[in-house]
Amino acid sequence: MIIPPGFASFSEYSDQFLRNVAVDNVIFGYHEKELKVLLQQPYTLEKWTVTGGYIKKTESIEDAASRIAFDRTGIKGLYLKQFGSFGNPQRVIDDGFTPQRIGKITGFELPADSWIFDYFVSVAFYTLTEFSKVESTKGELEADSRWWPVNELPPMMFDHAHIINEALSALRLHIAHFPIGYELLPEKFTLPEIHSLYETILGKSLDDRNFTKKLLLTKIITKLDETRKIGRHRSPFLYKFDKEHYQEGLKSGVALVF
């Protein structure tokens, strides 16, 4: 939706993209036991959107998702997981999103039948990161870009509130089957850290004794001989993932159900 400098016209810009199909990334951020989503407010419209963009004719949908995620977070190689595609004629109908309004804001004269106002299919991905790593940057024509708690979303454009809900369901389902913890945590981490990550994502408290027992029993994590000094109390030991046991276990159907 953003027309960067260097392009003379809307069509010169738009010809490089696939039509009627786009990518949306639900970027979850995790910090101090809170789960947030990075949202943008485009064109000074009142409503907010999930991070998204069009797909270049020369790139795969996964590459498009990575590029778009990098543009907003400054992080390369984020773990992106596709969780579904959304498409119906009603999904882009939104009172703030009209050719007149967008034309006025962008300065381009857009024909009312321009394909950017057509119904398009959105291929949706989610990703998860420690949010202090993110340098949130807004696009050229976006009024704002910021983190919102998943439980207190602002008014969302199109069907984006629904997409966020689906992303969260997918994340909670996948955490038992895919190496989400592995992708998210630093190489060395403490038991309290991984424990509260799982509690935050699942939105419920997990018995610490049973949680630890399961991780150690399945050999998914290994205790190191180091501790981390944080605060005036007992220092927690550091752990790391045992990649082989982890991937092997997850492949053969061992599910981390809590």
Place this chain on the structure above:
Amino acid sequence: MIIPPGFASFSEYSDQFLRNVAVDNVIFGYHEKELKVLLQQPYTLEKWTVTGGYIKKTESIEDAASRIAFDRTGIKGLYLKQFGSFGNPQRVIDDGFTPQRIGKITGFELPADSWIFDYFVSVAFYTLTEFSKVESTKGELEADSRWWPVNELPPMMFDHAHIINEALSALRLHIAHFPIGYELLPEKFTLPEIHSLYETILGKSLDDRNFTKKLLLTKIITKLDETRKIGRHRSPFLYKFDKEHYQEGLKSGVALVF
């Protein structure tokens, strides 16, 4: 890809569809302990394709998938499950699929840069049905349409062999979490029927005692007071799904893992 009678030109036909995005349905058929896929051979090309088609500007992706599945199977209301979307610039490159060749076969002059030769994103669904119910019908311009065992596929166009594999993985994962048996079996069925359905889909044998025990213990199925007379031996009792227990159980995370 099919241009039905009643349309004067390719563009008149093609203008009703979304561009650069399409739907593919992996239609699994189950019969006598065999799992098969319904494939088409379009345009007398040598290779075979999964059932697919374009999305009308007036319909949702789910509606498109249903319409396309109905066109090939004659069955309305098939349970279709989206399992992923596929899109990269390489995916439609195939030596048999050229503007010249397609133009010759269809009788329409297609410009070499026609969008049907562009890279497009495929939203993929699978479905499963008792295959004796299906009246397999081929499209106007398809040479053939037939069932193939999932383990002995013919040469496939584009990335369709990959899509079928992904569909099978998704089916095997989903069978533990979604009401696939419920959608597939007739209202009343026997234990041997549901047993061999699960064995066929999972591709392994399941202990009949443990299998029955689990279904009855979770109250997912209920024994009826009727039997089905089939052959010169003991008649099996009929069972039906207990929809409430089934959906409630599956929602709350009870997985039918075998």
Place this chain on the structure above:
DNA sequence: GAAATAGTGTCTGTTAGACACTATTTC
């Protein structure tokens, strides 16, 4: 009674889940 298929009970080892105290560090 032979052929064909349906149907079920028991044992064992493992795991999930409930539950509460001790250990370490710093001030």
Place this chain on the structure above:
DNA sequence: GAAATAGTGTCTAACAGACACTATTTC
């Protein structure tokens, strides 16, 4: 020794998985 957080052991009930015989119907 108080404050703050880390770390761990035990019991029980439920479940998964291995295993083999009896029941019914028809000819």
